[in-house]
Amino acid sequence: MDIFAHGLWSYAIFHRKRYVWLAVLFGVLPDILSFGVFVAENLINGNIQRGPPPINTIPLWVFASYNLTHSFVVFIATFLLIYLLTKSLFWPLTAWGIHIMIDIPTHSSRFFPTPFLWPLSSYIFDGISWFSPWFMILNYSTLLVVFVVIARNRAKGKKPTTKFKK
Numbered sequence: 001m002d003i004f005a006h007g008l009w010s011y012a013i014f015h016r017k018r019y020v021w022l023a024v025l026f027g028v029l030p031d032i033l034s035f036g037v038f039v040a041e042n043l044i045n046g047n048i049q050r051g052p053p054p055i056n057t058i059p060l061w062v063f064a065s066y067n068l069t070h071s072f073v074v075f076i077a078t079f080l081l082i083y084l085l086t087k088s089l090f091w092p093l094t095a096w097g098i099h100i101m102i103d104i105p106t107h108s109s110r111f112f113p114t115p116f117l118w119p120l121s122s123y124i125f126d127g128i129s130w131f132s133p134w135f136m137i138l139n140y141s142t143l144l145v146v147f148v149v150i151a152r153n154r155a156k157g158k159k160p161t162t163k164f165k166k
Helices: 003-014 020-044 060-069 072-086 091-103 133-157
Strands: none
Touching: 003 020, 003 091, 003 133, 020 060, 020 091, 072 091
């Protein structure tokens, strides 16, 4: 799934938590850490193109960082390590795990399938491509409905700000 949708889904899932923005950060961080520098470098150099870049133009470090940031094994190990060090569950980090879970079925084997079992296994799930127009329309339409519901629920929960005197 694209980085903007990950951010929006993270917000939708954690919108009632005081750490919502930290969760949004962890929800987009896997893509920023794996592709962010590569995309920024291409933008600076004027190598702007529509759609995914040819696989042979992507540096090896992008693949390495993608494996690291999109591994559920690495996520669980990090989550447990933080717990062992702090004796507290760091809930905003779960947005990273949700990012990986969303990516598993929304990445095809043709372009950056999610290596969710790395480094234990090279198994990948051949999902649908999030870049497909029909999926983008479905995903963002669903997000629109979710955000309308969130806004409606917030509006219901607020008392009117204008008070009329009799």
